[in-house]
Amino acid sequence: MTRHATVEIREHLRSAKTLWCPGCTNGIVTRAMIDAYLSLGLDPEKVTVVAGIGCAGRITAYLDYSTVHTAHGRALAVATGAKLADPELVVSVVMGDGDCAAIGGNHLIHAARRNVDLTAIVFNNDIYGMTGGQAGPTTHEGDLSKTSPFGHPEPAFDICELARAAGATFVARGTPYAYLKLVQLLAAGIVHKGFSLVEVMSNCPTYYGRFNRTPVPAEMLKLQQKQAVPVEKHKAGAPMTEEQFPVGVLHHVERAEYLEAYEEVRRRATGIKV
Amino acid sequence: MPAERRLLQGNEAVAEGAIAAGARFFAGYPITPSTEIAETLSRRMPEVGGTFIQMEDEIASIAAVVGASLAGVKSLTATSGPGFSLMQEMIGYAAMTQVPCVIVDVMRGGPSTGLPTEPSQGDVMQARWGTHGEHSVIVLVPSSVEECFTLTVDAFNLSEQYRTPVIVLSDAMVGHMREAVALPLPEELRVAERSEPDVDPDEYDTVMSTLDNILPRPDLGSRFRVHVTGLVYNRRSGVPETGSPDVAQDLGRYLREKIYHHREAIVRVEEFMMEGAEVAVFAYGSVARAARAAVRWARAQGVPVGLVRPITLWPLPTAAVDHMAEQVRTVIVPEMNIRQIAWEVQAAVAGRARVVDYGRVDGALITPEQIKDLVKKEFHYHRFS
Numbered sequence: 001m002t003r004h005a006t007v008e009i010r011e012h013l014r015s016a017k018t019l020w021c022p023g024c025t026n027g028i029v030t031r032a033m034i035d036a037y038l039s040l041g042l043d044p045e046k047v048t049v050v051a052g053i054g055c056a057g058r059i060t061a062y063l064d065y066s067t068v069h070t071a072h073g074r075a076l077a078v079a080t081g082a083k084l085a086d087p088e089l090v091v092s093v094v095m096g097d098g099d100c101a102a103i104g105g106n107h108l109i110h111a112a113r114r115n116v117d118l119t120a121i122v123f124n125n126d127i128y129g130m131t132g133g134q135a136g137p138t139t140h141e142g143d144l145s146k147t148s149p150f151g152h153p154e155p156a157f158d159i160c161e162l163a164r165a166a167g168a169t170f171v172a173r174g175t176p177y178a179y180l181k182l183v184q185l186l187a188a189g190i191v192h193k194g195f196s197l198v199e200v201m202s203n204c205p206t207y208y209g210r211f212n213r214t215p216v217p218a219e220m221l222k223l224q225q226k227q228a229v230p231v232e233k234h235k236a237g238a239p240m241t242e243e244q245f246p247v248g249v250l251h252h253v254e255r256a257e258y259l260e261a262y263e264e265v266r267r268r269a270t271g272i273k274v
Numbered sequence: 275m276p277a278e279r280r281l282l283q284g285n286e287a288v289a290e291g292a293i294a295a296g297a298r299f300f301a302g303y304p305i306t307p308s309t310e311i312a313e314t315l316s317r318r319m320p321e322v323g324g325t326f327i328q329m330e331d332e333i334a335s336i337a338a339v340v341g342a343s344l345a346g347v348k349s350l351t352a353t354s355g356p357g358f359s360l361m362q363e364m365i366g367y368a369a370m371t372q373v374p375c376v377i378v379d380v381m382r383g384g385p386s387t388g389l390p391t392e393p394s395q396g397d398v399m400q401a402r403w404g405t406h407g408e409h410s411v412i413v414l415v416p417s418s419v420e421e422c423f424t425l426t427v428d429a430f431n432l433s434e435q436y437r438t439p440v441i442v443l444s445d446a447m448v449g450h451m452r453e454a455v456a457l458p459l460p461e462e463l464r465v466a467e468r469s470e471p472d473v474d475p476d477e478y479d480t481v482m483s484t485l486d487n488i489l490p491r492p493d494l495g496s497r498f499r500v501h502v503t504g505l506v507y508n509r510r511s512g513v514p515e516t517g518s519p520d521v522a523q524d525l526g527r528y529l530r531e532k533i534y535h536h537r538e539a540i541v542r543v544e545e546f547m548m549e550g551a552e553v554a555v556f557a558y559g560s561v562a563r564a565a566r567a568a569v570r571w572a573r574a575q576g577v578p579v580g581l582v583r584p585i586t587l588w589p590l591p592t593a594a595v596d597h598m599a600e601q602v603r604t605v606i607v608p609e610m611n612i613r614q615i616a617w618e619v620q621a622a623v624a625g626r627a628r629v630v631d632y633g634r635v636d637g638a639l640i641t642p643e644q645i646k647d648l649v650k651k652e653f654h655y656h657r658f659s
Contacts, residue, residue: 014513048494050341053504061514062499066494068344069503069514070337071367076336080339081349082494085299089345089495089655107337110330184624192305269320 001184004038004090012037012044014064019198020055021129023205023217028176030125031057032200033092036186037065048089050079052099054130054205057121059094073103077119078110087259090190091117093205097124098136101157105137112166114196119189120197122159125204126212133207142209164251170196176203177224178247188249194257201228201245277456284422284449285352287380288442289318290457291426291520292350296465297376298324299349303331303357304457307446308380312350314618321634332357336377343375345466345524348494352378353444355388359404366405367504368518373490374433374440376426380443381610383637393446394638395559395610402588405600408526410533412440412540413588417562421583423505425585426465429604432540434466435652437488437534439616444585445610447639454542472494479511481526485528486537534589542585543594547573551580553652554602556595556619558584559606568645575630577653587615592622599626606648608632608640 010016012034019246020026037047042116047065052058053072060067066089094105100108100122112119127145128134135145137157146149166173170192174182189196203220204211214220229240231248240246281343289311292300300319302312312328319326325342329335335351342349353361358379367546369377381397383389389480397404401413412432414425422444429440443495471489472483474551485491487648492498505514506522533540547569548554557565562583572579582605584591598605605627607616616631623629650658 001284045497045499046495064499065501066291067501068341068494069501069505070340070362071504072362074333074337074367077329077337078341078344079300080329080334081301081338082345083340083341084327085342085347085349086493086495087343106330107334110334145343208463262320266323267321269317 001035001039001180001187001193003180008034008038009034012064013062018062019058023203023204024230025176025202025221026059026123027184027250028179029200029202030062030225032176032179032182032186033121036064036190039183040190042090043083046088048088048091049094050075050082050091051164052096053095054099054128056094057099062184073099075099075120076104076107076120080111080114080116082258083118091119091180091188092210093099093118093120095120095122096129097122097126097138097159098128101137101159101162108163111170112163112197114258115167115169115191115194115255118195120163120195121186122197122199123202124159125201125202127207127208128205128209129204133211145207159199160197162248168197168251169194169255170249172249173199173201173245173247174181174196175224175228175247177202177221178228185249192252194255209217212248220263277459279454281420281452281454283310283452284416284419284444285380286314287419287422287455287465288352288426288444289314292376293318293322294423294426294465295348295430296459296461296522297348297430299339299342300325301327301329301335301342302351303335305332305354305357307382307449308354308378311378314575315348324611333362335365336361338366339375339622340368340373341371344494348374348434348468350376350378351388352380354380354382355384355397358400362400362404362482365410365411366407368439369409370504372437374420374437375416375440376429376433376440378426378442378444378506380449381443383635389637391446393560393610393639394635394637395445395614396586396635397443398614401443402484404647405494408530410438410530411535412586414438414440414444415443415544415559415587416448416583417522417559417583418448419451419466420455422448423455423457423587427465429550431464431466432594434468434562436536437491438533443559445560459563470630471659475499481567482510485531500527515623536590538593540586541589541591541593543591544583544585545594546581546583548555548582548601549582550578552578552602553604553606553649554580554582554598555606555645556582556598556610558587558615561610564640564642565608565641568649571646572649575656575658577649577656579649590618592620595619595622598625602627604628604630604652606630606645606652607633607646608648610640611636
């Protein structure tokens with residue numbers, strides 16, 4: 001994995017001007033996606049990015065590929081239709097944490113179970129940013145937000161565990177702090193044949209950081225370094241605090257991809273015709 | 275060679291119509307009384323190299339249909355009342371993003387779980403206004419098994435031509451009825467093909483559809499690298515632009531006028547025994563079958579009654595209503611809901627004739643006898659045998 005020159009990255013952006021706040025890490029993840037596509041030498045015409053609604057979903061207006069900005073929570077279902085209709089598409093599905101695990105939670109578990117060859121890229125910033133900082137399914141117990149002014153009473157979802165349990169065949173987690181590693185994980189997810197999910201622990205200084213831990217973007221990034229525990233160490237039994245999480249390829253198995261399984265259905269359907 | 279006659283169910287005819295229209299993708303979720311459409315297509319789609327997928331709910335079903343259509347494959351879903359309600363969000367998305375697709379709603383009694391196995395026409399307003407925001411859709415109402423086939427083909431053609439979701443509004447009676455039908459042969463059908471805009475990809479952002487020249491949408495994965503968004507977008511560039519009232523007004527007006535400007539070309543209506551009629555029955559879908567029987571009976575009695583049957587329910591065939599309003603003194607509107615279309619007819623008739631509504635929401639069919647009784651009241655001086 002290499003970091004491509006900014007001029008090369010720019011060629012795949014419709015606009016370098018975004019509506020993301022100063023200090024937001026979404027721009028880093030956007031660049032990491034382009035770096036991953038370039039590293040894999042993918043045909044830009046076949047790259048398709050389908051996204052939901054929220055800060056992350058706005059990526060579709062900036063990336064210069066075929067892009068679909070769908071409805072809140074529906075990105076995976078739209079992407080499923082697109083991939084089955086045209087298997088040549090290389091489909092990435094960008095979702096925020098609320099988009100993916102709350103309103104789109106049902107689509108997530110079924111997409112993972114079906115194992116359609118899609119790469120879900122979840123920008124997890126622990127909060128609903130676009131609507132101004134409300135608690136979501138990944139907001140941690142006790143965190144402050146616009147809708148948990150006295151501390152959030154609910155536990156957070158672990159999106160990677162959820163995807164793995166539902167049948168995803170490739171699950172990884174990365175951070176914008178460890179940029180090249182993130183590019184590597186995204187590329188591995190895209191290459192994987194089947195449903196892959198890469199959770200990117202992104203930062204929202206504006207609506208999360210200001211009320212929890214630190215409002216300083218650089219401090220939030222440094223915090224990621226402390227929170228991220230390489231999965232190898234985690235599996236070897238390294239102790240983890242409540243704030244820490246494993247990063248790297250968390251789960252990887254091979255299982256029949258949906259389109260391959262459906263080819264068999266087509267063979268049977270034409271075979272039994274008398 | 276004449277077409278072979280087959281005994282078909284309305285729902286099966288919808289499925290065959292979709293295949294004949296070139297649909298190669300179906301996504302759906304089981305719901306009575308539409309399930310036979312999914313069951314039939316789970317066999318037929320893989321046979322013809324297409325794809326059938328059963329999704330986790332109706333929201334996902336219409337979303338997958340939109341995705342498949344964006345990728346270049348004609349697509350449909352089928353459902354009934356509760357599922358149709360769940361689909362409204364993405365029907366609005368399809369209208370906003372101008373994605374051709376077909377939604378079949380086999381109406382049953384509602385609201386809520388209602389009467390799952392009984393017919394209704396309670397969704398006629400939901401079909402027009404179910405999603406939020408100003409938009410236009412085309413809605414076709416079959417009243418026979420043959421029409422389940424032909425109108426599904428028409429639905430695909432219209433959706434391609436006008437780049438819009440089209441709704442086929444069937445009901446539990448039409449969907450579950452069996453009739454012997456001779457389906458049109460493939461060579462007898464007009465099937466609209468999807469094409470690419472005849473524009474250089476670099477210049478695509480600078481061209482714009484007009485009401486009289488609706489450009490096809492390039493597929494995902496094509497050299498056009500399209501951006502599709504449900505936000506208000508600039509109709510020229512396709513780029514979201516939510517800060518300009520002019521851009522929003524232009525798009526909003528266009529999405530409506532795209533359909534209504536072509537109302538005359540889209541609308542289809544059948545007039546039956548309207549010559550010299552003093553009273554008209556305005557009926558659609560399964561109710562039109564009972565209305566036709568009642569009109570035949572009345573004419574046999576020498577009573578001047580005719581039937582006006584909208585095949586396109588939306589846009590409402592206002593020219594036909596105008597014509598009817600000028601001709602008759604009374605319009606009887608029997609429907610399996612309470613005044614949903616009768617109000618529309620009343621508005622269009624605008625006082626030129628009396629409008630008599632007759633609504634049922636009990637899951638029972640409206641019978642020819644009930645319509646005969648309504649006719650008799652209009653000709654109380656006449657001695658009926």
